[in-house]
Amino acid sequence: MSPLVAITGTLLAVTAVPYLAFLGLYAWVGPSGSPAEKSEAKPTVSVVLPTYNESQIVETKLEDLLALDYPMEKVELIVVDSSTDDTREIIREYFADLEAPDLTLIEEDERRGLAPALNEAYEAAEREMVVKTDCDSKLPQNVLREAAANLSDPKVDAVTGRNVEVLGGSGVESGYRGVQSHIQQLESHLDSTLIFHGPFSAFENDALLPIDPNSLADDTELALKIRRQGGRVIFDPAVQYKEASHSAFVKRRKQKDRRAMGLIRLLVQHRDALGEYGKYGKLVLPFNWWFMIVSPWLLTLTLVVGTVAAIASLGTAGAALPVAVGLFTFLGQRDALGPAQALYSLFDTQVSLLRASVELLRGKGDGTWEVDTELREAFE
Ligand SMILES: Nc1nc2c(ncn2[C@@H]2O[C@H](COP(=O)(O)OP(=O)(O)OP(=O)(O)O)[C@@H](O)[C@H]2O)c(=O)[nH]1
């Protein structure tokens, strides 16, 4: 065997080992559902809704919130709006004749970014359970009850949920979410999960703390900090939401690369948590470091060395490897890979993580971005 082929095989094996170990752990723990002792509870609720130029969909979002199966007199809605369009006028008009829920509308004169806006909203939130939800998400009627049932466990300080339907029908995104849901269940049963999702996350008000104004991973940062102060932060697949996504390779990059940047930066900022905080620092964080920071580079290296090895030993026929990767991408973004679609979803995520690392190394990644108006069409 040529040394290049041996190196390729070794690289691939090294990349795979932590994943295989995690799979083994999954089989051993057999996680299912929420790890919390859930019981029915009806705390008072502050729903935090950040908005930036959402006039296209904000009314639908308000209708969705009012349709939740929860006593609305226990709910306050805190909107923090940084729009230049008429989002806030639409909200004010919508609430003009409503008795409940109470509305607090924080009007920013200029856009400073999502994280500072959220810090302000969390500061204003006075109720027991604080829910953060993005404007571009749909919530099932039972979502507040399910979240409250998790938080009724005294050990649990925060809960996030599962994207049950990808609006717009992106197979790439739903493939990824399926895998992610299993990972997050295992993490939650071991200790706590890392990623918190913008469309729906709920926190004990007492546990809230400020986030970095430049954060691009605000929900996850809040959860991580809550775990660091001793709370448990979990994922429950019964807490559900719907969000829209693209499948097309280029369109996906905008949202996915930015989210990846936020997560990588957060992990690096909190590198001192590795090895600390029980299984969270000993298993959950190292696994996420591997998936988000190490393996995208290892996979790239494997592909490059593998291509050189193939061309060196097979001549032009060795170019079949990069051609196969190209074909895999071409079919994957068209949701046309059948049973291999979930594998493509992971590949797509690794692409974003690699691009995000490069952008971060180049000093990119400020806290504002253009909202994706095409994705919002799924909510109209
Ligand atoms: N107040 C405030 N809200 C913001 C700001 N930027 C985004 N938002 C809101 O934060 C939520 C999440 O923003 P999104 O643009 O949906 O972020 P995303 O889901 O990662 O990306 P896309 O859906 O692809 O645009 C939405 O409700 C936005 O309206 C901001 O600077 N200030």
Ligand SMILES: [Mg+2]
């Ligand atoms: Mg969004």
